[in-house]
Amino acid sequence: MEKKDPMPLWPVYTGTKEPHDGIGLLPPPPPWRAFDGGPELPTPADTDDASATSPDRTHRAATYQATDRTVQLVNAALYLRRPLLVTGPPGTGKSSLAYAVARELRLGPVLRWNITSRSTLHDGLYQYDPLSRLYAARQEAATRDPDAPAAPAAPAPASGIEDHLRLGPLGTALLPYGRPRALLIDEIDKSDLDLPNDLLNVLEEGQYEIPELVRAARHTPVAEVMVDGTHDRVPVTRGRVRCRAFPFVVLTSNGEREFPPAFLRRCVTLRLRQPDDRHLAGIVRAHLGEPDAYAQSLITRFLSRAGHGDLATDQLLNAIYLSRSADLGAESLDELAEQLMPYLGEAPQADAF
Numbered sequence: 001m002e003k004k005d006p007m008p009l010w011p012v013y014t015g016t017k018e019p020h021d022g023i024g025l026l027p028p029p030p031p032w033r034a035f036d037g038g039p040e041l042p043t044p045a046d047t048d049d050a051s052a053t054s055p056d057r058t059h060r061a062a063t064y065q066a067t068d069r070t071v072q073l074v075n076a077a078l079y080l081r082r083p084l085l086v087t088g089p090p091g092t093g094k095s096s097l098a099y100a101v102a103r104e105l106r107l108g109p110v111l112r113w114n115i116t117s118r119s120t121l122h123d124g125l126y127q128y129d130p131l132s133r134l135y136a137a138r139q140e141a142a143t144r145d146p147d148a149p150a151a152p153a154a155p156a157p158a159s160g161i162e163d164h165l166r167l168g169p170l171g172t173a174l175l176p177y178g179r180p181r182a183l184l185i186d187e188i189d190k191s192d193l194d195l196p197n198d199l200l201n202v203l204e205e206g207q208y209e210i211p212e213l214v215r216a217a218r219h220t221p222v223a224e225v226m227v228d229g230t231h232d233r234v235p236v237t238r239g240r241v242r243c244r245a246f247p248f249v250v251l252t253s254n255g256e257r258e259f260p261p262a263f264l265r266r267c268v269t270l271r272l273r274q275p276d277d278r279h280l281a282g283i284v285r286a287h288l289g290e291p292d293a294y295a296q297s298l299i300t301r302f303l304s305r306a307g308h309g310d311l312a313t314d315q316l317l318n319a320i321y322l323s324r325s326a327d328l329g330a331e332s333l334d335e336l337a338e339q340l341m342p343y344l345g346e347a348p349q350a351d352a353f
């Protein structure tokens with residue numbers, strides 16, 4: 001008897017860079033990762049228009065060369081509804097991956113949260129500015145009755161709270177969208193020690209509460225709140241947000257940081273390495289066209305130097321770009337290439353340039 005393919009739709013993400021609607025064919029989640037938030041929201045429109053997003057991000061998404069292993073683990077994260085933790089040396093394409101997947105699977109604009117040592121879970125979920133709300137309430141009272149006392153009581157619980165509350169990238173990604181949003185939590189290794197564990201809980205539950213809206217729910221059961229990155233507003237009922245399609249979450253780390261086992265267990269982990277010569281040639285082709293003999297020699301030089309210290313792929317791309325565009329003699333080009341590909345761990349040379 002012919003063996004039946006258990007997953008005829010695998011893979012949803014192909015790495016071919018051709019946008020498609022395969023995400024609609026994703027099998028149902030495992031029972032322990034099923035979410036039922038609602039009412040369902042439509043995914044914001046995708047755009048390839050570089051003026052609407054950043055040209056850098058649009059370019060990265062359209063040129064990303066995924067390895068088979070990357071394709072496999074992106075699909076594992078999508079099927080399992082788990083975050084993808086991407087580790088690896090600088091410039092190996094950790095951040096770009098989120099843009100590439102979002103573009104191919106038409107997941108809409110990527111929600112990006114850049115982590116610093118001061119980032120807290122609260123920043124990622126929402127920002128609320130009670131002072132601006134108080135100020136607006138005073139202004140309104142003064143306009144209505146110029147003779148009213150200058151300092152009225154605090155605004156009524158329901159008055160205009162949603163005008164001063166904006167969901168952050170994580171808070172927006174967990175809205176009940178019908179297809180997963182792409183969320184890039186960039187450089188999680190820079191966070192303080194508590195953030196990975198705090199994040200873990202929210203990503204495990206796929207939901208969170210906004211206490212300010214829960215308190216105001218008696219007066220305003222449905223608040224129209226602002227979301228990350230656009231002027232759109234979405235309804236939040238009784239201050240509770242629960243996802244529907246679990247977002248495609250990419251967490252990046254340069255790999256120097258150890259994460260708690262409880263955190264690692266709940267992520268799919270992809271370790272990126274320095275690309276080999278075939279992969280590098282593919283990356284150069286995607287960004288700058290077919291590598292000529294000189295570009296090929298720079299690739300070889302990059303690979304031999306990469307064995308001795310950290311180099312990033314974009315250093316090679318810069319060197320090849322200059323070799324094609326700058327009108328320089330061969331000798332100074334070689335020198336320039338060396339200077340554009342210094343080891344990343346080294347202090348810059350005082351006489352460089």
Ligand SMILES: Nc1ncnc2c1ncn2[C@@H]1O[C@H](COP(=O)(O)OP(=O)(O)OP(=O)(O)O)[C@@H](O)[C@H]1O
Pocket residue numbers: 060063064065066088089090091092093094095096097252254283286313314
């Ligand atoms: N696989 C790839 N395919 C195409 N371009 C790539 C690939 N990997 C890296 N690049 C290019 O190299 C540059 C660096 O990529 P990116 O910023 O995603 O790396 P990173 O791993 O996030 O680096 P960092 O650790 O510094 O944040 C980008 O210009 C990107 O387009």
Ligand SMILES: [Mg+2]
Pocket residue numbers: 094095096186252
């Ligand atoms: Mg990065």
